[in-house]
Amino acid sequence: MNVGIDKINFFVPPHYIDMVDLAHARGVDPNKFTIGIGQDQMAVSKVTQDIVTFAMHAAKPMLTKEDLAAVDMVIVGTETGIDESKASAVVLHRLLGVQPFARSFEIKEACYGATAGVQFAKNHIQANPDSKVLVVASDIARYGLASGGEPTQGAGAVALLITAEPRILAFDNDNVMLTQDIYDFWRPVGHQYPVVDGHLSNEVYINSFKQVWQESCRRHQRTAADYAAICFHIPYTKMGKKALLAGFETEDQVQQERLLTRYEESITYSRRVGNLYTGSLYLGLISLIENATTLSEGDRIGLFSYGSGAVAEFFSGRLVEGYQQQLNKKSHEALLDARQKLSIEAYEQLFEEKIDIDTNKTFTDDLLYSIHEIKDTIRYYKDGNE
Structure with missing residues (x-):
């Protein structure tokens, strides 16, 4: 029995800034952002839009009534949760209308959380082939205005429906995991923004990839040639390229160029969105399969997941016959193209807005599933039935 991704979709908020504009505002060479880190645009969210808002927009369009009746587990991977106790997955479960006899919870380990959810879902489906699991990676990456991490911010969500006999990608049973207790990026309880050791984080990311890649090759007797x-x-977007070049420096030039070409296709959407934290790997997967020029059914795709602190995992899957019919390239491009560009001044004003969870207040936001009221510390979402 095959288990894997049957449906996949992403959503980003309807506003963005241009990285050239940000560079000019911060007094730096625009090439530092567009070439140095490989970003052209950055998604920007309003204070009334949180991880539930994005998760709903990513998940709802792809789920049928039959899916909602079959889903018996809802998992949210996030590092920007909205409550220290109650999982956003519980709220998502209600807003989506998933049948009541389901398990719902959140997973946190920096940017690795959604992959943990995917692997949990895979194991569940192997034991319960008739069920379906919804995994949503939803995050808001923020480092502060004019901070070193500001150009690597972003926001949005990716939703994945994990099932038996999937129609997009069937997972291989070849996972290699790595855990190291390293403080390269962390956010202590009570801190608004993360603490980052940028140089160390880059180093750990690259070394983690090399370790899990080499161990995977050793265990499964594979080389780069086994991966499309x-x-x-x-x-x-430059981070993954650095790891790829470091990990395949001993491969011949043909293999390096082939994988680099596919990598460029996998970052098409991320260049326009920025960092989705837990969703970044899966946004890259969507970008790859919707924009690649040479992929075909049966091709093996490797996936490298990394969460600072640090947990890494390398695994793979094979594209399923007819996977092209399950993709939503036109709607995803339309979503990105329809966004409104903000001036840097408008972006900074949005960034500084805060919600006081202890103050009852109503809000106005045209986006569905945005927060329309705070009452007695509870968030109420606009769902079209107010």
């Missing part, structure tokens, strides 16, 4: 493409966690 490899997707990476993408905190910024």
Whole structure:
């Protein structure tokens, strides 16, 4: 029995800034952002839009009534949760209308959380082939105005429906995991923004990939030639490229160029969105399969997941016959093209807005599933039935 991704979709908020504009505002060479880290645009969210808002927009369009009746587990991977106790997955379960006899919870380990959810879902489906699991990676990456991490911010969500006999990607049973207690990026309880050791984080990311890649090759007797493409966690698009080049420096030039070409296809959407934290790897997967020029049914795609702190995992899957019919390239491109560009001044004003969870207040936001009221510390979402 095959288990894997049957449906996949992403959503980003309807506003963005241009990285050249940001560079000019911060007094730096635009090439530092567009070439140095490989970003052209950055998704920007309003204070009334949180991880539930994005998760709903990513998941709802792809789920049928039959899916909602079959889903018996809802998992949200996030590092920007909205409550220290209650999982956003519980709220998502209600708003989506998933049948009541389901398990719903959140997973946190920096940007690795969604992959943990995917693997949990895979094991569940192997034991319960008739069920379906919804995994959503939803995050808001923020480092502060004019901070070193500002150009690597972003926001949005990716939703994956994990089932038996999937129609997009069937997972191989070849996972290699790595855990190291390293403080390269962390956010202590009570801190608004993360603490980052940028140089160390880059170093650990690259070394983690090399370790899990080499161990995977040793265990499964594979080489780069066995993979049609490899997707990476993408905190910024140049990061995955650095790891790819470091990991395949001993491969011949033909293999390197082939994988680099596929990598460029996998970052098409991320260049326009920025960092989705837990969703970045899976946004890269969507970008790859919707924009690749040479992929075909049966091709093996490698996936490298990384969460600072640090947990890494390398695994793979094979494209299923007819996978092209399950993709949504036109709607995803339309979503990105329809966004409104903000001036840097408008972006900074949005960034500084805060919600006081202890103050009852109503809000106005045209986006569905945005927060329309705070009452007695509870978030109420606009669902079209107010």
